[in-house]
Amino acid sequence: MQLRLISSVSRVRLEATIRSLAAIPTRHTLSGARGADAAVAWLERELKSYGGNLQVAQQRWVQPAGGRMTKAQELGNALAMLPGTDTPERVIVVSGHYDSRVTDVLDATSPAPGANDDASGVAVVLECARLMAGLKPRCTVIFAAVTGEEQSLLGSAQLAKSLKEQGKQVVAMATYDIVGNSVSQEGKRDDKHIRVFSTAEELGESPTLATRRKSLGTDGDSPARTLARAIADSARRQVKGISVSLTLRNDRYGRGGDHSSFLAAGYPASVRFTEPGEDWRHQHQDLRVEKGTKYGDLPEFVDYAYLTRVTQVALAWLSELADAPSAPTRATLKQDLSNATTLMWSAVAGAASYEVLWRRTTEPDWSGQKVFPNTQAILPLSKDDYLFAVRAISQNGARGLPMVVGR
Ligand SMILES: [Zn+2]
Known part of the structure; x- marks a missing residue:
């Protein structure tokens, strides 16, 4: 459409x-x-x-x-x-x-x-x-x-x-x-x-x-x-x-x-x-x-x-x-001693799935993304070196505004 x-x-x-x-x-x-x-x-x-x-x-x-x-x-x-x-x-x-x-x-x-x-x-x-x-x-x-x-x-x-x-x-x-x-x-x-x-x-x-x-x-x-x-x-x-x-x-x-x-x-x-x-x-x-x-x-x-x-x-x-659906109201990461990153976010009405975005702290724009079905994701990326955000995706694929982890 x-x-x-x-x-x-x-x-x-x-x-x-x-x-x-x-x-x-x-x-x-x-x-x-x-x-x-x-x-x-x-x-x-x-x-x-x-x-x-x-x-x-x-x-x-x-x-x-x-x-x-x-x-x-x-x-x-x-x-x-x-x-x-x-x-x-x-x-x-x-x-x-x-x-x-x-x-x-x-x-x-x-x-x-x-x-x-x-x-x-x-x-x-x-x-x-x-x-x-x-x-x-x-x-x-x-x-x-x-x-x-x-x-x-x-x-x-x-x-x-x-x-x-x-x-x-x-x-x-x-x-x-x-x-x-x-x-x-x-x-x-x-x-x-x-x-x-x-x-x-x-x-x-x-x-x-x-x-x-x-x-x-x-x-x-x-x-x-x-x-x-x-x-x-x-x-x-x-x-x-x-x-x-x-x-x-x-x-x-x-x-x-x-x-x-x-x-x-x-x-x-x-x-x-x-x-x-x-x-x-x-x-x-x-x-x-x-x-x-x-x-x-x-x-x-x-x-x-x-x-x-x-x-x-x-x-x-x-x-x-x-x-698109709204942005998740909150996205957080688990503070554990691990070089992987566990992310969690609030569910959004009208979301068919969610997309996690990431970039190195030195990058101006998102350089990676992956779709997840629920409100949690584990990524093999260091929370010390990367920034993360999550956005909701509607049934027809419309991506909403991201919520940045730590905002
Ligand atoms: Zn003008």
Whole structure:
């Protein structure tokens, strides 16, 4: 079923979404009725047209003046929710930001097509929503086109806050931001990778967790990194022609994105996707030609074949995690004087089997795995030298998020 979904990603639709958004003169957060409001209304209509089980609505609020908001302004996020059937309180959020900007971040009137930053991410989110609309996943999925990213992550902060207030458990969050260009500013072409950024940090770590982390050396196994590795693995098994590169830091140097709003709200499994080589002549630039070079974030600079593969990766991990059982709540190892390792974990509803993952302490990603029928495993690997995790597998083979031993 998933392979059929993945092969259904439409390059034509991705391009149409980007061109529709870029045709609005500006989507700057402060641009009001003829800009951002027109964009969010278009996004809401588009999401509603997908039908199926999607529940589509705008989240609206008045953002007070301050910082990069020169005046108070009513803003809106376009949201489509696919309700979970088994565990609706578990939520996966996938987002892109529809607001755009030019050189001056406060310029709300100059043409700002924002094709790559970030109509590309919004196009990924919309295409996933369209193709998943008819599904009934185990957990809830929220497809979000948010605003105010360029004015300091305002829309994502509003969304994270409202989910927190509703007591939702966001088990995975990913923002797609600048994901459609395959040629770097230096002219290097890479259309075979997509980077995922993940932080080691975890706000509000409990003293118990800190003790376990120090004892077992799971410092590189934050929920964000566990999610990033699960995404890379899902893509490896399901998508051809592109792979996920792990970048083990929160974001690109000195820069930010909407996943940080979720991290700050206490949702630690939050990551960011960005293309491998950026071209800053085509981001945040006033439209102009200088010494024969065209500046501006225009639809002509997006590689739609590359964006199609990026969307296939999104659909792969999103549809797999949404349909998979929860992570085991606890995974432990037996503290015995043996060079083998005995692992035990809590049973998960809906699990047909479990998979143990391992890697050496020096490795960035899991390098071994084995399936077990019950909630215990003995492996001929030294607990001193390896890190371990366990994930549940559903009847149809969907792998859930791993629980790392010692987390
Ligand atoms: Zn952006």
